Amino acid sequence: MTNDYRQTMKTSSDPRHQKRITILKQLFAHSFHPKQPLDPQTQDILNHLTHIDELISQNASERPLSGIGKVDLAILRLAVYELIEYKKEPPKVIIDEAVELAKEFGGESSSAFINGVLGAILRNQS
DSSP, X not given: OOHHHHHHHTSTTOXXXXXXXXXXXXXXXXXXXXXXXXXXXXXXXXXXXXXXXXXXXXXXXTSOGGGSOHHHHHHHXXXXXXXXXXXXXXXXXXXXXXXXXXXXXXXXXHHHHHHHHHHHHHHHHO
């Protein structure tokens, strides 16, 4: 990955970053209000939720799903979907973007936790 790519992904106006933020917000809101209208990609994530949550559970063994913060869980669900189902970006880009979202929206330890879980999923899928 070139520095040019990393610099463009970190701008707040990058459309891929903005799309991920929209999906993240919808996944988060869905945990409180499941009947809201959703973007088609967000709906597709929810359609694959059983498989996505299994992978998260298997690779975040120190925390059950119910123990993961709702923002962190939304970020993980989006990133796992992109890694396993959507596959439109290289894994490193997906993980880097998830870590950036965690830094922006998550708690103090969110980025390290998300990086660890996604790294484990990637290693175990190989």
